[in-house]
Amino acid sequence: MFANAHRREELAWLQQRMAEELVPFDALSRARVVVAGLLASKAKHISQELVSIIGDKDFTEAMLWNLYYTFSWKENKVFSIPADIIRVFIQSRDKSYKPPQTLVNVLVQLQTDAGDLHAAYETVRDITPDGDQADPFHTAINALSSSDNKAADKWFEKVMDLANEKQIDGNTSLFNTLIAREVQRGTFSRAFAFYEALRDLHDTSGVMSPDYSTFRTMFQAVAKHYDPSSDSRPHGEDAPEFTPRHLFRDMVVLCFTKPETNRMIMDHDADLLNLAVKAFLAHGDYPAAFVALQYFTHIGLPVRDRIYKCIIEHVSLQLQLDAEFNQGRSWVPRFLGNLDAVTQRGLLHPNGVRPRKEYLLRSLAKPGHGVRYVVPTYEMMQGTKAIPESAALDLVPLHTCLSRALRADAHMQSNNPTIPEAHLKGMVDEGVERAEKIMKVDVPVRNWGSAPSRRGKR
Structure with a gap:
């Protein structure tokens, strides 16, 4: 307690000296000093002083990004403070404000990294970004899939149910995340089911298709988990036979038969x-x-x-x-x-x-x-x-x-x-x-x- 009081005195002294020396001390500078003090004191959440700075209507989106990139959050393994900063900023705007989807993605990732999975769920449920509404859902699903938190599975299912309820469209990246998650969990048949769903979407609509990441994950899984003696078909005995040989054929068709482009690697x-x-x-x-x-x-x-x-x-x-x-x-x-x-x-x-x-x-x-x-x-x-x-x-x-x-x-x-x-x-x-x-x-x-x-x- 005495240490925190001492830091507040130091901060007040620094602000006074900067004012005396006529050094510009705008809202962004004040926020930086306060955040530096929070990090030094190893605080878990932001202070009321920082809430008032971030919540001020004159604190702009550009200032927010500037503040975010000032500190090495990942290096210091501090995720709750930047998550609080972004959350307070979004909540303090008027109802017509729609945050950019990049900002919402960063918030979801920070909340997941901080272990606040309930907050990540509330973010994708309550905040409508300016742009693709599906993007934050994809970020949340990807973050929850790779989370070591024991409660991640429960919140993963909740986010998936919410995505279905809001009719959020998937993309190849989302399917790759789901496939990798099932492989990691050892449920190889479900990984095959997600793969076949992605391939069927390509056959019917052509909007998305398996890509390099898809086949890379699948062949790594085949090497470790595929059992030729068991039926790995996800849809039962009536489904067409599907083996690693069929997977190879799909890979050749989707990756090697396209006209040569500069994007090929x-x-x-x-x-x-x-x-x-x-x-x-x-x-x-x-x-x-x-x-x-x-x-x-x-x-x-x-x-x-x-x-x-x-x-x-x-x-x-x-x-x-x-x-x-x-x-x-x-x-x-x-x-x-x-x-x-x-x-x-x-x-x-x-x-x-x-x-x-x-x-x-x-x-x-x-x-x-x-x-x-x-x-x-x-x-x-x-x-x-x-x-x-x-x-x-x-x-x-x-x-x-x-x-x-x-x-x-x-x-x-x-x-x-x-x-x-x-x-x-x-x-x-x-x-x-x-x-x-x-x-x-x-x-x-x-x-x-x-x-x-x-x-x-x-």
Whole structure:
């Protein structure tokens, strides 16, 4: 109490000295000094003095923004004070005043960050912004989705019900938030339901459609949560089949078949393709991974080095399992090349799993062992240097490498160690054709030599 009284005395002294020195001390300056005092005293809410300053009719919107950007609220982890400032400003205006939607968005975000979820709900319920009324709802839904507050789920449902009641239109960003929320909660079927709703809106109206963020979230979820043995269709048995292969087809249609524009970003295309390949590998869907790799060649994008590593590790595991099934007579020699029998037996030893993987990764990185790759350089990302034409050729050995995993997998599925080579090839071709029937879509070849990138200058 004594400390606060002392700070008030200091503030009064400062105001008096500024008046004596004829220093301009307008409402904004007074507000800054008061806020600085509140932060210094670690106050949770604004004082009555600040209420009178902010609530004055002469305190303008420009002054409010100036005051807001004067302090680092997030750095100081202080959210209730700026929320109170904006709330008092809006409430002190006359009834005809409509705050800009940006101001309402900031208020909702601050109230959520401060843990005052009830206040955030009241803001979207009671305040009509000047602009898109849906925008504050989207901000509230996004903020509540990412909130660690235990009560966030209850208020999230309340805001969603209120949005339905007021017939608030959604947008792609809102659907992305809902999809990410369900993935985070582990309810993958609901995430698929929101995705299908967004895709259906695109098919019927074309107003909105799944975008980069949608597919990025979905493929990350597929890699972690998708269970091929269960029915992940959200609408029951009568719904059309929907698998990660169908998701890939949608991604190609919506992201890769559009005419080339300046807004396209090479990083996004590469990111989606790499995530898709990784998701297919995670579930052992080698035919789908094989088909997905073809798009790297066609579009002219490099494969990330960690995807190569991931593929090689999967291939080595499949070949290891097949070698145990076939007593090491078939696939390992063909995969490793001209190695002596002693080295091959050492690689097949049950206790040599880790050394075998490390050996495969080392040997396959050497020239002449069937795998080489292009890692995109900074100049390629910036668009100052075109991706070399040889990048497409560099994918051929990787396809060859992955095809060996396909053959090993088919060999084990046949449950016949002595299956004829022609039958085995037929099984592999049939698996790839089934994947292509769902996934393959004609896409234009893109010239990424002059494409924009999100990577800034070093």
